[in-house]
Amino acid sequence: DAGVIQSPRHEVTEMGQEVTLRCKPISGHNSLFWYRQTMMRGLELLIYFNNNVPIDDSGMPEDRFSAKMPNASFSTLKIQPSEPRDSAVYFCASSGNMGTSGYNEQFFGPGTRLTVL
Amino acid sequence: GDSVTQMEGPVTLSEEAFLTINCTYTATGYPSLFWYVQYPGEGLQLLLKATKADDKGSNKGFEATYRKETTSFHLEKGSVQVSDSAVYFCALSLNYGGSQGNLIFGKGTKLSVKP
Numbered sequence: 026d027a028g029v030i031q032s033p034r035h036e037v038t039e040m041g042q043e044v045t046l047r048c049k050p051i052s053g054h055n056s057l058f059w060y061r062q063t064m065m066r067g068l069e070l071l072i073y074f075n076n077n078v079p080i081d082d083s084g085m086p087e088d089r090f091s092a093k094m095p096n097a098s099f100s101t102l103k104i105q106p107s108e109p110r111d112s113a114v115y116f117c118a119s120s121g122n123m124g125t126s127g128y129n130e131q132f133f134g135p136g137t138r139l140t141v142l
Numbered sequence: 143g144d145s146v147t148q149m150e151g152p153v154t155l156s157e158e159a160f161l162t163i164n165c166t167y168t169a170t171g172y173p174s175l176f177w178y179v180q181y182p183g184e185g186l187q188l189l190l191k192a193t194k195a196d197d198k199g200s201n202k203g204f205e206a207t208y209r210k211e212t213t214s215f216h217l218e219k220g221s222v223q224v225s226d227s228a229v230y231f232c233a234l235s236l237n238y239g240g241s242q243g244n245l246i247f248g249k250g251t252k253l254s255v256k257p
Contacts, residue, residue: 067250068247131188
């Protein structure tokens, strides 16, 4: 299994530009999570999907951020327009059904390091 | 609300020293508890877990016991190695009737092990 795949790994852009981050979850997983990690705020959950439906987007900082999951194997996080304070590492994670195990391990991608100048 | 509090770092130890990273939680239900580790330049990966009170999670020499009476899940290792240098995150997940619950993370503790 290739694990969770994120692209690009690094993105440098200028303030005001649109940024799109991409994620391919592990095949068969039905939940997908987007996180943001900064030194100041640590790891923050932005939004998560279950069966392609957004369940909780309360962590999305503002209207400049949007996320979609058009199918079970692909999700995007878009920032438009981007600002310097959006600079962070963005992680995507996926998990499968809890089933009888009693827990839902999340598998993380390698992250996208975003720098907005 | 539900939350996780872990000791602030950074923690610097010599190789073969004993490690403890404290973690306490606040939750209204009966959470599952996790320790995740993040090596430099990588995403988080699950280190160990415990799903009910008194369970002990263990992996790679690390251990943590789910203590409901003290709402704690402290991470321990008897003899750390340089390769253990990483950031460690304590987390909880509230499971609602079998549905997916998102993870609530602590702020992370950076561990540096010197040779």
